[in-house]
Amino acid sequence: MNRPNILLITSDQHTARVAGCYGDAVVDTPNLDALAAQGARFESFYCNNPICCPSRMSFLTGRYSFRCEVIDNNSILDSRLPTLAHMAVRGGYHAALAGKMHFYGPDQRHGFLERLVGEVGTQALFCGADKPEAGLANLGNCSRPEPLQFTGPGQNKLVAYDRDITDQTVAWLKQWSTQDQAPPFFFTVGYLLPHCPFIAPDDLYAKYEGRVQAPRYTQEQLAALHPNHRDFRRFIELDAIPKENEDRAVTAYYALCDQLDQNIGAVIGALKDNGLWDNTIVIYYSDHGEMLGRHGRWHKESFFEDSARVPLIVRDPRHPEPAIIHTPHSLVDLMPTLCEWMSVEPPPGIDGESLVPFLERRATEPKPVKVDCYTFWSQEQHGLSSNRMVRQGPWKLCYYGAYDSFELYNLDEDPEEMINRADDPACREIVDTLKPELFTDGWTRDTGEEVRENLEACGIRTNIKNYRDALKESLNAYPRPVDCPDYWPGSHTEPDTLSHA
Numbered sequence: 001m002n003r004p005n006i007l008l009i010t011s012d013q014h015t016a017r018v019a020g021c022y023g024d025a026v027v028d029t030p031n032l033d034a035l036a037a038q039g040a041r042f043e044s045f046y047c048n049n050p051i052c053c054p055s056r057m058s059f060l061t062g063r064y065s066f067r068c069e070v071i072d073n074n075s076i077l078d079s080r081l082p083t084l085a086h087m088a089v090r091g092g093y094h095a096a097l098a099g100k101m102h103f104y105g106p107d108q109r110h111g112f113l114e115r116l117v118g119e120v121g122t123q124a125l126f127c128g129a130d131k132p133e134a135g136l137a138n139l140g141n142c143s144r145p146e147p148l149q150f151t152g153p154g155q156n157k158l159v160a161y162d163r164d165i166t167d168q169t170v171a172w173l174k175q176w177s178t179q180d181q182a183p184p185f186f187f188t189v190g191y192l193l194p195h196c197p198f199i200a201p202d203d204l205y206a207k208y209e210g211r212v213q214a215p216r217y218t219q220e221q222l223a224a225l226h227p228n229h230r231d232f233r234r235f236i237e238l239d240a241i242p243k244e245n246e247d248r249a250v251t252a253y254y255a256l257c258d259q260l261d262q263n264i265g266a267v268i269g270a271l272k273d274n275g276l277w278d279n280t281i282v283i284y285y286s287d288h289g290e291m292l293g294r295h296g297r298w299h300k301e302s303f304f305e306d307s308a309r310v311p312l313i314v315r316d317p318r319h320p321e322p323a324i325i326h327t328p329h330s331l332v333d334l335m336p337t338l339c340e341w342m343s344v345e346p347p348p349g350i351d352g353e354s355l356v357p358f359l360e361r362r363a364t365e366p367k368p369v370k371v372d373c374y375t376f377w378s379q380e381q382h383g384l385s386s387n388r389m390v391r392q393g394p395w396k397l398c399y400y401g402a403y404d405s406f407e408l409y410n411l412d413e414d415p416e417e418m419i420n421r422a423d424d425p426a427c428r429e430i431v432d433t434l435k436p437e438l439f440t441d442g443w444t445r446d447t448g449e450e451v452r453e454n455l456e457a458c459g460i461r462t463n464i465k466n467y468r469d470a471l472k473e474s475l476n477a478y479p480r481p482v483d484c485p486d487y488w489p490g491s492h493t494e495p496d497t498l499s500h501a
Helices: 030-037 052-061 084-090 157-177 202-208 219-223 227-235 243-273 331-342 425-438 447-457 467-477
Strands: 005-011 040-042 094-099 150-154 185-190 280-286 312-315 323-325 369-375 385-392 395-400 405-410 498-500
Touching (some): 052 084, 084 185, 150 202, 219 227, 385 447, 405 425
Parallel strands (some): 005 185
16 A cells, blocks of 8 residues: 555534434434444544634644643744644645634645635624624624524525535545646645534524424523633523524534535545545544533533544544544644654654554553633633643543632543532542643643733734634734635625524
């Protein structure tokens, strides 16, 4: 076999729970299910920061988000840091990107030699609404209540964006297959689905209508949540959201996962149709999950499994036997894994460990998994809160810096994370064992503020609550290169139609 091509497929906000191969009996994801049946499926796999830009820059560099100084969606990755694309080129691969990677600032390549579709523009991400007072301007903003105020069937420009990514990827693979003596490719597909808006095409929405709904919690249960979660609920005004809106949001989310799977199927079909399938490693994962109302929360920025845990499926034609890997791992492990496949030395200072021993069934004991999160919804009371989670074996310890308090869950005994055992005397030894792991690499409860000060000293604003204005500001300050424009949906600019309360 020649050196294998590598195809990364990255989605946005796809919780592992909503996929057939991860146990969901309602959603149709036949292409992901087939991929898992031919490869390795990771059961306890985590992002390293459950929000888009920090997660992506973290897995691109193999560094925790505070160590690459990307702590929110307005942070700019330092172009001096080597990425997966740089390492691929060093290994003799042609590195290409189609779609979203959440590159913020003037560098829209970060090592990729070719880019087919640029970052999504504000018009597409926020449904093309020109009047913020109409409530549509923030449908893609997970720090606002609007995504849950307007939910249901209708037009969603992110569907069109992902369709364009799929079409251009399929065309690129066909053209690449015709080249003589071409190097192996490292191709990354960056989808935006199933990220909100929670608006889905009519036919797919109808397919799931009445089959799924948001979970229900009593006021007593919500009041018992950790203050971090209660503050988030107040910040995006969840108590004012009608339950029927949440049910429509869940229905739309399932429909968008279905659409995502169809797009993935088209890309896999292009590999097969053009003779590339038997010599291509395919990796599917998401940058973070989606809470879908569990524990009274929506969106991301949470250490609960639905937000921090993501799907990871690796199909390697050199190892065709299917496998399920239960040991915890995280996205920073992609860098050393890909470097090992490409026969290049990983860059210094990375935080991940190669997954190859596990993929080749030579399992070793991994390091504890660490997930960071920097939240600002309680800014008035606490300032920027630096939060961290560590997972080792069945235990998950969560620390909230602004509150200086913990949550502890045993995921073997309590997979739905309903019993916080941080103050259980029987678990004191577990807390004492895991607590030092939070701080062994220089992370502290002040890390977020320190990074923010460093960035703002360089003129980079952080923690801007109005994301729409932040994106406009970035476009004005950092125009996209001519060969890599913002994605504007072209013919898909008709007024949106959707259901809402």
